[in-house]
Amino acid sequence: MLGEPESIEHEEMEISDREELETNEGCPKNFANILACLRLWNYFTKPDYEFIRNVLKECMVQRSIRETEPYDWENMEIN
Numbered sequence: 572m573l574g575e576p577e578s579i580e581h582e583e584m585e586i587s588d589r590e591e592l593e594t595n596e597g598c599p600k601n602f603a604n605i606l607a608c609l610r611l612w613n614y615f616t617k618p619d620y621e622f623i624r625n626v627l628k629e630c631m632v633q634r635s636i637r638e639t640e641p642y643d644w645e646n647m648e649i650n
Contacts, residue, residue: 599630601626602630604626605623605626608622608623
């Protein structure tokens with residue numbers, strides 16, 4: 572029973588984050604999962620890097636992006 576309020580809070584936060592990210596054009600909806608976790612964590616929380624990495628990899632697969640592709644700023648010309 573102790574976990575219930577936190578899970579309810581997490582679900583509500585995830586829905587709120589999804590709505591917020593859906594208004595940001597070009598931002599993958601999966602990022603709401605990362606944002607929800609970040610909001611639950613505090614200074615002392617050990618980040619779940621594996622979770623974040625998996626969400627990012629899932630986004631890459633959905634968008635057919637390979638890890639070997641250059642970042643968008645690597646192709647920019649500086650005037």
